[in-house]
Every structure is written in C-alpha cells, then in structure tokens.
C-alpha cells in the first residue's frame with residue numbers, strides 16, 4: 001500500500017460570487033520512501049495540491065475527492081488529528097525561507113520550537129539536536145547560528161535551516177514546494193543535493209514541486225506533469241523524459257537550455273499558461289499544442305493513470321536528446 | 322458620488338447641509354443669535370426654542386446655525402496654509418534630494434513629534450488669544466503631515482518616465498513641478514487635506530473651549546460646549562450636548578470623506 | 587551604543603533649538619518684550635525698572651539668551667510675575683497631577699485599546715464590526731466634548747464621580763482622576779485598537795504564520811509566539827506617540843475638570859501673559875516629547891532584531 005494516495009482531488013475557491021476551480025481530477029500516489037516530482041508552469045495548481053495534503057487550503061475553499069495518508073482520509077480529519085499529522089508525519093519546505101521563517105525569532109527558536117512543542121523535548125536537548133542537524137545540512141558553528149536571526153543568514157543557509165527543521169521531526173513525507181527556486185543558481189544544486197541525500201538516508205518520502213523538469217527527473221523516481229489544475233502525464237522518471245507521451249511534457253523538455261551543447265534556437269511553448277478556471281471546455285493545452293486537432297478543443301481528455309491526451313497513441317514525441 | 326459609497330455620500334450630504342445652513346443662517350435661524358431673552362434663560366426644549374436657550378437666554382438652535390462659521394473658518398485656514406506650505410516643502414525636498422531633502426525631512430520629523438495643540442498654545446501666548454494665533458500655530462503643526470505624504474508620492478512620481486521626458490525636452494524644474502507633478506499629486510493632497518481637516522476642527526474647537534481661540538460673545542461650537550458646561554452645572558445640559566454632538570458629527574463626516582477619497586486615490 | 591549617543595546628541599540639538607525659539611518668541615511680540623511683559627497691566631516706573639532688571643532687557647540678545655539658558659539648565663526659570671513665586675517651584679508642585687493623569691490614561695489605553703484590537707483582529711465577525719464602529723465614534727468625538735458629556739452624565743446626573751478637584755491621598759486622587767483619565771484615553775484607545783487590529787490581521791496573513799500552521803502548532807501557540815510578538819512592533823510605536831498626544835490632551839482635560847496640573851497652569855499663564863511660566867512649561871513639554879520619542883525608538887529596535895545595532 002502506498003503512503004499517500006490522492007484520487008479525484010478537486011479544489012475551488014469562492015471568487016466574486018462563483019466558484020473558481022484551481023485543481024481538478026488530480027490522481028497521485030507516493031510510496032513509502034519514494035520521491036515523486038510534481039512539475040508544471042506557474043499557476044498550474046502544484047502548491048494547492050501540496051497544501052491540500054496538509055489541509056492548508058485557502059479559507060472558504062471547497063475540497064472534494066480523497067486524500068489518503070497511511071490509511072487515514074485527510075479530508076475528513078478533525079482539527080486535532082490534522083495538527084498531529086502536520087506535527088509528526090508530514091513536513092513542508094516552502095519556497096522562500098526569508099518570508100516563511102519568523103524574522104523576529106532567532107534561528108534557535110525556529111529549530112527548537114517544533115521539537116519542544118511537538119516532540120516534548122526539553123529545550124536543552126532540542127538545542128543540542130538542532131546543532132547536530134545544522135551540521136548535517138552543512139552549517140558548522142551551529143551554537144553560534146542558533147543565536148543569530150534570520151536576516152543574518154543568506155537565503156541558501158536559511159533554506160538549509162528550514163530543511164533541518166523538517167528533518168528534526170522525522171516525518172514520513174516531505175512536501176518540498178520549490179525548495180530552491182528562491183536561491184541563486186550556485187547554491188541551488190547544493191541545497192537540493194543535501195535535501196535528497198538526507199531524506200534518502202532516513203527513508204522519507206518526498207513530493208518535490210518544481211518548474212524544472214530536469215531537476216525533478218534527476219532527483220525523483222516518478223514524475224507527474226501538471227497543466228491548468230490537472231495531471232496530464234505521470235510516469236517513471238526515466239521513461240517520461242526519454243519518451244514523453246503528452247505534447248506538453250515534450251514541450252517542457254525541449255524548452256530547457258542544455259549546458260553541454262550549443263543551442264541555436266531555444267524552443268519555447270507558444271502562448272501563456274492558463275489556470276484551471278480559465279481553461280476552455282476541451283483539452284486545456286489545445287490552444288498551445290502543435291499537434292492539436294479540432295476535436296481536442298471539444299472534449300476534455302481523460303487521465304488514464306499515465307497520460308491525458310487523445311492522440312498519445314498515434315504521436316511520437318521528442319524527449320530529452 | 323458612487324465612488325464615495327453609502328456612508329461617504331451620507332457624510333458629504335451632512336457637510337453640505339451644515340454648509341448651506343450656515344450660509345443661509347440669517348434666513349433660516351428663528352432668532353438673532355446674540356439676542357438675550359433673559360426670561361427664557363436656561364430654558365429647556367420647547368416649541369419656541371427647540372434646543373432651549375443658554376444662560377443669557379439666547380436661542381441655542383440659532384447660535385448653532387451661525388456658529389458653524391467661526392467653528393469651520395479657523396480649521397479651513399489651517400488646512401489651506403499647511404497644504405500649500407507642506408506641498409511646496411515636499412516637492413522641493415523630493416526634487417532637490419540630497420542635503421536639502423535631509424534638512425527638510427529632519428526639521429519636519431522634529432515638528433512631527435510635538436502635538437499641534439502645543440504649537441497653537443505657544444503662538445497664542447505670543448499673539449494673544451484669538452483665531453490668528455491659533456491658525457498660525459496649527460498651520461505649522463499640520464505642515465509635516467501633508468509634507469510627509471506628498472514627499473513620498475512626489476519621489477515616486479519623479480522617477481516616472483514622463484518627468485525624465487519633460488526634462489529632456491528642456492523644461493525648467495519649476496515648470497515640470499507645477500505643470501506635471503502637481504496635477505498628478507492633487508488627489509493625494511486633497512485626500513490628505515480632508516483627513517487633516519477633521520483633526521483641525523477638533524484642535525481649534527478645543528482651543529476655543531479653553532478660552533484661547535474664538536472669543537465670546539461670538540457664537541462658536543467650542544465656546545458653546547464651554548458655556549453649556551456651566552449651564553449643565555445649573556441643570557440645563559442641552560446646549561453642551563447639542564454643540565458637542567454637532568462637532569462630533571462634523572468631524573466624523575470629514576474623516577469618513579477623507580478616508581473614502583484616500584481609498585480612491 | 588553609538589546609536590544611543592547619536593540619538594542623545596540629536597536630542598540635545600533639538601532642545602537647544604527649541605529653547606532658542608521659545609526664548610526668541612518673546613521678542614516677536616508686537617511692541618517688543620516690554621509691552622508683552624507688562625501686558626494689560628500699566629506699569630509704574632519702578633515695576634518697569636524691575637522687569638528690565640529681571641529680564642536684563644538692557645543686555646544684548648544673545649547674552650540674555652545664554653544666561654537664561656544657563657539658569658534654566660540649573661532648574662532656575664526665573665519667577666512668575668503673577669504668582670510672585672519661583673517658576674520651578676510652581677511647576678514642581680503641579681507636575682505630579684499631570685504625570686498621574688497621563689500615567690492613568692496610559693494604563694487605560696494600553697489595557698483597553700490593545701485588548702479591543704486583539705479581540706477584533708483575532709475573533710473577527712460581529713465583535714470586529716462592533717469594535718470598529720465604537721472606535722470610529724470615539725475617534726470622531728473631541729476629548730473636550732467627551733469630558734463635558736461624561737461629567738454631565740456621571741457627575742452631575744448620576745453623581746458617581748466628583749466633578750472638580752484633585753482629591754487627597756493616592757486612592758482619592760485616583761478616584762478623582764478617573765473621569766479625566768477616561769476622557770483623555772478614549773480617542774487614543776480607539777486609535778490603538780485600530781492599529782492593533784490591523785497589525786494582527788496583517789501578521790496572521792504572513793507566510794511565516796503559514797509555516798507555523800504547517801508545523802502543526804495550535805492556534806493559541808501561533809498567536810502567542812508568532813502573531814502577537816510581531817504585531818507588537820507597530821503597536822509600541824503608536825503607544826509611544828499616543829503618550830506624547832496625551833500630554834497635550836491633558837492641557838484640555840485639566841481645564842475641564844479643574845485639576846491643578848501643568849496644563850491648567852499653562853493655559854492660565856497664557857491668559858495672564860506670564861511669560862516665564864510659558865517658556866518653562868513649553869521647554870518641559872518639548873523635553874518630554876523628545877524623550878518619549880527616543881524611548882519609543884529604543885523599544886522599537888529592541889523588539890525588531892533587524893534594527894538592533
């Protein structure tokens with residue numbers, strides 16, 4: 001049995017007197033210790049999906065479908081059980097550590113707060129453990145760091161602090177929402193490597209949210225590609241990148257500059273991404289798709305667990321070269 | 322009117338009624354505001370004196386109608402002077418930048434720390450009790466409020482391309498400030514001035530209440546609260562209550578209006 | 587530390603300029619200082635000579651200013667023409683009432699205003715609306731109107747509180763100061779409630795609060811450890827500015843309730859053109875304002891680690 005099973009998840013928020021669908025018909029599973037990448041352009045509903053797993057949906061949101069974590073249905077949990085789930089079982093790493101860590105509390109406060117409140121550790125022990133964790137994420141001189149305030153640390157260091165704070169609670173699943181997007185390019189890969197290595201050692205599962213298909217493919221066992229609030233393709237990472245089945249996946253793969261070759265022309269997907277509530281009745285990607293037929297604009301293709309494209313069988317798409 | 326919303330429209334209507342009433346007071350008021358009818362001194366509400374009469378037997382309603390003149394004149398002057406001076410200082414500071422800006426800002430910060438009423442009391446001490454002293458002091462005290470807001474708006478505005486374009490076309494700094502900057506800043510200046518007007522009404526009325534502003538026997542709301550307080554001690558609170566409530570209503574309307582104008586900027 | 591020194595130096599400069607202006611004002615009076623000092627009184631030649639001597643009107647301006655400043659620094663503000671008493675003694679005997687009044691009002695404001703703001707910000711709904719309406723009402727009503735209305739209702743009407751006078755002994759004094767303190771505090775409490783509500787709301791929507799939620803902390807824990815602490819920064823600033831406003835407001839309130847504080851002394855001195863008192867009170871007030879501002883800044887940087895040096 002898998003650790004997390006999302007099926008038929010839909011999420012809508014009230015806006016100007018009507019419901020705006022942000023996420024629709026999302027199916028996703030993560031096994032224990034497995035890393036799954038959730039990839040898509042901005043506004044496709046990746047963060048919303050991750051938040052729904054923790055019950056952190058916007059106020060007034062309507063959630064339907066099912067989210068089963070370790071045998072328990074998350075959407076019907078009471079406030080107390082939901083808190084217990086967040087406290088011990090699922091950890092979340094946010095994109096911008098500078099905004100997501102309280103600026104007026106010290107790094108030590110941030111790290112030990114959850115150990116004291118959720119694990120009942122004595123403050124002294126929690127501090128000692130925080131220093132060890134900082135060392136593991138590559139921050140030496142932990143005792144001094146604990147006394148510092150967030151503004152005294154660089155973004156990269158702060159994101160390591162955030163990672164340490166999640167590892168401290170030994171959760172079964174880590175939701176990492178673009179953990180490296182806010183960092184500069186040189187620290188991105190370091191932070192990603194630390195996160196992946198430490199979670200592997202501890203056998204924690206991870207949902208990695210990113211724009212970067214290549215990064216996700218390098219880190220994750222399986223990938224799910226999201227477009228306009230829906231999963232359009234979900235497969236084992238290697239085969240998805242080698243032979244994508246959905247034109248959007250192919251587009252994402254081709255639009256990435258490669259370092260090792262001279263690129264003469266960078267392919268881009270024409271048009272702009274749409275949110276779920278803006279999508280036309282047919283395939284949401286059809287207006288931007290090079291392979292779209294008239295029929296694509298009429299009926300919405302069904303996601304069969306692998307891909308959501310009516311033409312996937314007939315097309316041969318270009319993957320990673 | 323729709324951009325003012327329901328409450329804003331009501332506030333504007335109330336202020337309009339006050340303005341019309343006070344302008345047409347000679348036509349509308351049932352009595353001469355200064356006529357002492359000693360027989361009805363401290364009279365309660367009756368058909369002849371709807372809001373009673375004061376300690377000298379003057380009709381309270383008539384005095385309220387006339388009283389808006391002195392009550393609102395002082396604050397209006399304060400706001401005019403402080404808005405003009407504040408805007409000029411703010412634009413100068415924003416345009417010149419550097420040391421000029423630093424000096425102006427620093428001085429304004431210090432003025433900011435001293436409450437308006439204290440300034441007014443100092444100028445009254447020098448010039449003697451009366452509206453001129455009060456207006457002089459409050460105008461100085463209110464200048465930083467306008468200047469702060471306008472300065473930051475002017476700094477924003479200054480960095481916009483149209484200013485650079487005018488500059489490149491060889492317009493003088495003065496011409497750019499007056500022709501381009503000022504019209505664009507106008508909504509902010511107006512909103513800020515209206516908001517400040519509410520506070521000015523409170524301050525001027527308070528100083529008149531202390532006996533240092535408008536002088537008796539003029540009909541003035543602040544003074545009426547004062548004389549009405551004495552009447553209340555003698556059992557007739559109508560004058561103090563009606564004058565006090567009227568001041569509060571006007572201040573509330575002005576601040577609602579300022580708030581709505583500020584929001585639409 | 588150097589920050590504190592810098593601030594203290596700035597404070598000294600402000601006070602120096604203020605003292606110069608206060609002293610110089612006397613010479614701006616139409617008719618010059620002599621006309622002013624004599625005021626409505628017609629001076630006999632002896633009186634005129636006495637005033638000339640006391641104010642050293644025959645010395646050059648700067649010299650006079652410096653000697654006045656030197657005296658003022660040692661606490662000697664000259665003597666009052668009306669009371670025929672040392673100004674310092676006059677002020678000293680009245681400062682306690684004002685300090686007590688302002689202190690009392692500060693307690694009321696901090697307790698009432700912050701509590702109302704927290705309730706409105708954290709609970710929301712009907713309570714929020716009610717507190718919003720009430721605070722608009724209090725903000726629009728000038729303190730002197732509030733004072734007069736309170737006195738009419740609770741002293742003249744219901745007889746619960748004395749109208750006038752300062753009372754004897756601490757408890758009786760506090761009892762006498764209750765209506766004045768409420769008068770002084772309503773508008774500021776309303777303002778503080780608004781600021782508190784706004785900053786609590788803002789803080790509740792911050793990303794770091796979302797992190798705290800995602801970490802499974804209870805709502806109480808989040809409010810206590812993350813919302814209140816962060817929201818206290820603007821609240822402290824506004825409280826400080828409010829106290830400066832209270833000192834000015836006490837001038838009005840003392841006059842309504844006939845309290846013998848600094849404010850009523852000030853107003854009487856202005857009416858009687860007793861300039862030595864005016865100068866001294868203004869200096870005392872400006873010093874108080876500047877000191878309060880400094881204190882607020884210090885609290886501010888203590889509360890916000892990003893500002894501490």
Ligand SMILES: Nc1ncnc2c1ncn2[C@@H]1O[C@H](COP(=O)(O)OP(=O)(O)OP(=O)(O)O)[C@@H](O)[C@H]1O
Pocket residue numbers: 013022040041042043044045046047048049058275276
């Ligand atoms: N609190 C909210 N209320 C209403 N709509 C929201 C809210 N938060 C996000 N949205 C909308 O939901 C859609 C999906 O947002 P989501 O944050 O899940 O996107 P994302 O895939 O994570 O994008 P990004 O890469 O920019 O983080 C977007 O169109 C966004 O505008």
Ligand SMILES: [Mg+2]
Pocket residue numbers: 046047048177
């Ligand atoms: Mg996101």
